[in-house]
Amino acid sequence: MSEPLLDLRLLHCFEAVAAKGSLTAAAKELHVTQPAATMQLKRLEAQLGGALFERQRRGMVMTRLGKLLVEYVGRYRNLATAIARVASDFAERPRGRVTVGTYTTATSYLLRKCLSSFFRSHPDVSLFFDYSAEHLLMSRLRSYDLDCGIMAELPDASDLDRQPIVRVPMVYVVGKRFGALPDTIPADELQNVPFLSYSNPEERVYQQSVVRHVGVFLERARVVVEGENQETFKRLAIDSVGATILPQYMVERELKTGQLRHVKIAHHKLHIDFSFATKRDALLSAATVALRRQVLAAFAGYR
DSSP states (O other): OOOOOOOHHHHHHHHHHHHHSOHHHHHHHHTSOHHHHHHHHHHHHHHHTSOSEEEETTEEEEOHHHHHHHHHHHHHHHHHHHHHHHHHHTTSOSOEEEEEEOOHHIIIIITHHHHHHHHHHOTTEEEEEEOOOHHHHHHHHHTTSSSEEEEESOOOOTTEEEEEEEEEEEEEEEOGGGTTSOSEEOGGGGGGSOEEEESOTTSHHHIIIIIHHHHHHHTTSOEEEEESOHHHHHHHHHTTSOBEEEEHHHHHHHHHHTSSEEOEETTOOOEEEEEEEEETTOOOOHHHHHHHHHHHHHTGGGO
C-alpha cells in the first residue's frame, strides 16, 4: 500500500510557523485562528511521528525534524513553481522571468547585442541578473534559486548541464605612457610594470585564466591598485596608472582607438571559457530554453 500524501495545507501552516517563529503570527498570516493553526500543526506532527517545534521563551524553535522538513518544503516549493511554469509553456509562448547568474561585464559587453535581439523576439520574457560572488551563484544554481548561469570556467560537476558558449581571450593592456614596452614581453618582465590587481585571487575564473599561467610573475610586480571592479581597472589603465589583465570584449574599442595597447606575454595565451549552465534535473521553462537557444546561436561561429 502506498504511503498517504501529506496535506499541503498542513505544510503551509508549518512553513508559516517556521518563518514567523510564532503560532499567533503564523495564524494571522494564514487568516485562521490560533487554535486552528495549533490543530493543523499537531496533525502534521502526528503524521510525521515527531515534534517539529519546541516552545521556548524566544518563540517556536524548530527541532531537528523541523529543520529537515523545512528544507524539503523549500525544495517542494521550487519544484511546484517549476512544474507550473513548464505546464503553462505548453499552451503559451515563452513568458515570465528568468533568473540568470552571471557577471556585470558579461551583460554589459559580451551579451549586450544578443540580449537586445532576445527581447525583440520574446517581448513577454524578463530577465533578472544575479551578480553575486561566484560561490553564491553556484550554490543558488544547485538549489534551483537560479534558472541558469552564464559563467566562465565552470568546474566539472555531475549535477550541472554545461553547454560551451565562447572562448574569450584575456589581454594584458597598458596605456600610452607605457609606449616603450615592446609588443611582446617575457613573462618574467611583468614584475617590472606597475599592476592593477584583482583582489580575490582565489576566485575560480581568475585562478584558471590568470594565476595558474602568470601568477608567479605578477605577484612580484608592484601593485598600485587592488580591487574587484574591472571597469575601474580599465579607466586607470587608460590613464597609464598601471597595466592590467581584462577580457578582450571589455577593451576592443579602446584597443582600436589607441587608448590602450595589448602587450602579448611570450609563450602564454590567456583565456576564459564561458558556458550556459543549468541544474541537471531542473525543469526548464520555455523562457529559459529560449534564452539558451538565443545565446548559443549568437556565438555559434566562435566555438
